[in-house]
Amino acid sequence: MPSSKRSELVLLGTGGGPRIWAKRSQPASALIVDGSVYVIDAGDGVTGQLAKSGIDTGAIKAIFITHNHSDHVADYGTLLLRTWQSGHSGPINCFGPSPLKNMTTSYINYMNWDINLRIKHEDRPDFKSMLNINEIGESSSVYEDSNIKVDCLKVPHGEAEPAYAYRFQIDEKVIVFSGDTSKSEDLIDFSLHADILVHEVLNLDGVDAIIEKTYPGNESFRAHIIQxxxxxxxxxxxxxxxxxxxxxxxxxxxxxxPVLDKKEIWQNGVRETFKGPIIVGTDLQKIPL
Ligand SMILES: [Zn+2]
Ligand SMILES: [Zn+2]
Incomplete structure (x- = not known):
């Protein structure tokens, strides 16, 4: 049954990892519910991808960070700053693991010269006070408003600790984001009967190609990716x-x-073990809920 609220999942960026490439933007997604916007992760390029998707950044209510690897937070600060500069007067609720508060403060310090000038000479509202920063981890219940209820789950992501998955409930619809994780039994329970599971994916054949391109012969890098x-x-x-x-x-x-990042390869690789509908995500793809 479709949700009674008009809602949509938008994949803003679908490329995993820290290297530079042209094909996909770094991880970021948005849930649009009844006109309100909820952003999940904020990798490099998130603000441009929001604009290209036609999403009103003034309607951002909350941002959820799965973990602090740079491909998920590289443009977290930029997202906050440009949203403010585009007229958002707050509040924006931000959720993510420690040290999210410190990262936010550090970014504000990094941009302090610009921020102060704009407040003083452009008569803009205070930037810092529009942000409500929350470090998650104590409880599985993260956030709730009239549109959405959000829970989190700690997932295993090698030495990158902690890392979280998020589950969003919109009326009777459930959408789960795995974040970055190795195979997780807890995530299976957390996603049980979900309408949509947005899951990260690794093509093992591609690992050696990454090592060869970045740090040839680096075994610990190889183990990090696989684990x-x-x-x-x-x-x-x-x-x-x-x-x-x-x-x-x-x-x-x-x-x-160019060889491994083809839709059919991902589809076929997953099809052996899952017979239901599979969407091979692409940047700016919109999925109605
Ligand atoms: Zn990642
Ligand atoms: Zn990661």
């Missing part, structure tokens, strides 16, 4: 066990490989 992520067949297993209605693939590792 912290979920292979294509594992993603299918998770979706099948969780009995999710639709699986959306996101955070593609590797991204930018």
């Amino acid at each position: 912290g992520h979920t292979t294509m067949s594992e993603v299918g297993e998770v979706a099948t066990k969780a009995k999710v209605k639709t699986l959306v693939l996101n955070h593609f590792v590797p991204t930018g490989s």
